[in-house]
Amino acid sequence: MEFNRLTIHELQKKLRDGSLTSVEITESVYRRIASVEEKVHSYITLMEESAIWQAREADRRIKEGKAGELTGIPIALKDILCTEGVRTTCGSRILENFIPPYDATVVSKLKDAGAVLVGKTNMDEFAMGSSTETSWFGITKNPWDLERIPGGSSGGSAAAVAADECIASLGTDTGGSIRQPAALCGVVGMKPTYGRVSRFGMVAFASSLDQIGPVTKDVEDCAIMMNVISGHDINESTSVPAEVPDYTKFISRDIRGWTVGIPGEYFIEGIDPEIKAAADETIKILEGLGAKCLEISLPHTEYCVAVYYIIAPSEASSNLARYDGVRYGFRTRDGENLLDMYKKTRSSGFGAEVKRRIMLGTHSLSSGYYDAYYKKASQVRALIRDDFDKAFKKCDVILTPTTPAPAFRIGEKLDDPLQMYLFDIFTLSTNLAGIPGISVPCGYTKSGLPIGVQFMANHFEEGKLLQIASAYEKNSTIERRRPNL
Amino acid sequence: MEYEPVIGLEVHAQLLTKTKIFCGCSTRFGEAPNSNTCPVCLGMPGVLPVLNKKVVEYAMKMAIATHCRVNGTSTWARKNYFYPDLPKGYQITQFAHPIAEAGYVDVEIDGAKKRIGITRIHMEEDAGKSIHDESSPSSYVDLNRAGVPLIEIVSEPDMRNTDEAVHYLRRLHEILVYLEICDGNMEEGSFRCDANVSLRPKGQLKLGTRSELKNMNSFRNVQHALEYEIQRQRAILEKGGRVVQETRLWDVPQGVTHSMRGKEEAHDYRYFPEPDLVPVVISDTWKEEIENTLPELPMEKRERFVEQYGIPSYDAGVLTASRDLADYYEETARLCGKPKTASNWVMGDFLAYLNEEKLEITESPVTPQRLVDLIDMIEDGTISGKIAKEVFEDMWESGKNPREIVEKRGLVQITDTAELEKIVEEVLEANQKQLEQYRSGKNQLFGFFVGQTMKATRGKANPKIVNELLEKKLSIL
Structure with missing residues (x-):
């Protein structure tokens, strides 16, 4: 059976009731990798040997009743996250053979939670890019259309989840690098509040903007991953010592009476009509769930x-x-x-x-x-932050499209950096303001490419994002599809 | 035209914390190369700095001791440049908002006080060391020092001659050592000094073009380098030339300064706020806590010694050169109750022996109590001052108490007038020739008879009684 298609929460049940072992899941993941990786190229480095060993260890612990939150679940890591003893390239020739003697804090947390680490995913070099085309290790393809880019820079992490080459993954987001590829690959991706997740061991790109976050198959999995990776770290001075709620509690709560802010500045001319239609459709569904939509302004956008x-x-x-x-x-x-x-x-x-x-x-x-x-x-960055502060006095969350268009063709924007940069136009602001954002699938173009919708909330209100995203996910009318590989 | 030198100093002091500023590595000096390192101070990918709280406390101590304003919020910055001993390609330092500003140090030169302003004090990390081997095509990098905490103390351009500069430097050094936040070792580089020097026509307010002097690793080098540089600039100006803004290195063996880099080659360090660290926030309570731990500082101590012990300010200066010496003196003065006598002994024989054997005060074999026992024996006439010197030497070598030494060696002073009279008579008897000369008017031979009497008693005779006896005898005769 293709256990690799299941979500974390589905697999957790099966592992706990003994109907499935982690070794079986892990083997199904590597079978899938063996069959599609050549086409998709999600990974730079695979860690099969240690993964199988971790899976056996997980099965032993489950039997002993000592399972942690992710025990036995195969997770992939963006190759920007340092892994002790496993090369960490950051998609660059300059770190081609770099083997860190330490784990990133998030990697330690995943290990402590019992995760099985599948491999290191492909990315734009040093996370600089929106298409995963700048990697020294080759291009990752969009599983929905192999001639198109998966987005970036966490393109490998998003493609691996979309192609069922892992159950979930970690990416990093400096200007949209989790949310944008998640949208283009039809999966869920969250950038947490700056300071929510420790950056220790993440190869730095832009330190005041970088955050690590999950890429998952659904919103509930995102909450489970957030529970594991969040929290203060004594090795990271900008990680915030604020209490971390149980994010899974926000799943399946209703959003009646919420105010959803719709910033006019994000619904501009030039945005792909199919993207705009999908966002409008999402707004309708949220209104149907009892939320009130309010036009707001973020003037410095x-x-x-x-x-x-x-x-x-x-x-x-x-x-x-x-x-x-x-x-x-x-x-x-x-x-x-x-x-x-x-x-x-x-x-x-x-x-x-x-x-x-x-x-x-x-x-x-x-x-x-x-x-x-x-x-x-x-100085302008402070004004952008102020825009959001003011906006969140009027609304609970803000809704925007995640990207201005669906996935573009490989090579299409590579020689036009400005066009490439503009592709992140809707995701940059959360990083500048330090607030959390999530991208959730909200439909497909006529040609079958996934579309994402983005929610943003105030600092440390990831719970609100998970709540509205899951409410939307459970009530949206779009059919669930899988890429045909 | 008469020119006036203007000097400002930048001092880097290594702080005596056990661990580095941003990681847990040891700061110990002299370990095997690259042994005190970890991914953080090696600048490996993805690692992040975490501030050592002790560094802030030490910097605060220096700030308070030099009357600076301690800023409630200070921030970190990156100073970017490439060098193999700078692992991250940038140094974490403070730039726009340092921990302390606007202080001063008072110096005293020939009895006149002068106030030298301190512009700022900031915290930063040290770089590693590059070791260049002339005979090998490779250079070596030792990163043990990378991340060792430093404070940089920047003065105002308030000094007008080398004397003032060296005095100011000595005061800073003394304060740092007194505070026990820096070992002050200039040769090992834990106390480093760069100088900005310029000349201007006397009476002019506008500063002249300056050069920055580096590589002066002793007070003497600072003095010589400054003197040389002032002469060099004066010669240029007097010939109608212009001083070039540049960085110059002091060449110790040659005794000259060489140009290292000009203004055009000056680095653009591209400072910007360090995003990996949050601002340093110092509450009033924290500042007060640190203030309360501050010891009495050398200048204050000096003044108190003069006042409390009635000793000359020269003595007070010598005795407060270090905290340990001052403590030793105070203990001695307290036990003996005669501060000036105590001062003479501590400054005299005690320091001479200590320096001779290059010992620390705490390693001295003679405790204040023992020294006071010795002083007491002089005061009560048990031994003479001359014998006391001999006893002190014995105390130093054997570690024994002075009474024991005096008894064992039979050094008790002879104060018995009858006994001494006999000896004096014998001395006069044995020196007939000198006696005759004395009688014929050679009065200065009086000292000769005193000496002979002392010699006859192996120094044990009470000199006062000997004098009295001789005067009596010689006037009768």
């Missing part, structure tokens, strides 16, 4: 892309300075002196998009430009 593409590359230019060939990772063989070694290592170790962003960021931080770029961007 138009500056999000500009602000993001100053702040993120600035931080990245500094975060990526450590890849100098001195201590670990790729080093050129023909450096004539120190400066030459630096230049050649970094020139051939990084891909074009990463280099573009390092240059953008270095420029924005340069003496004489700092005030006009980085400082100004930080």
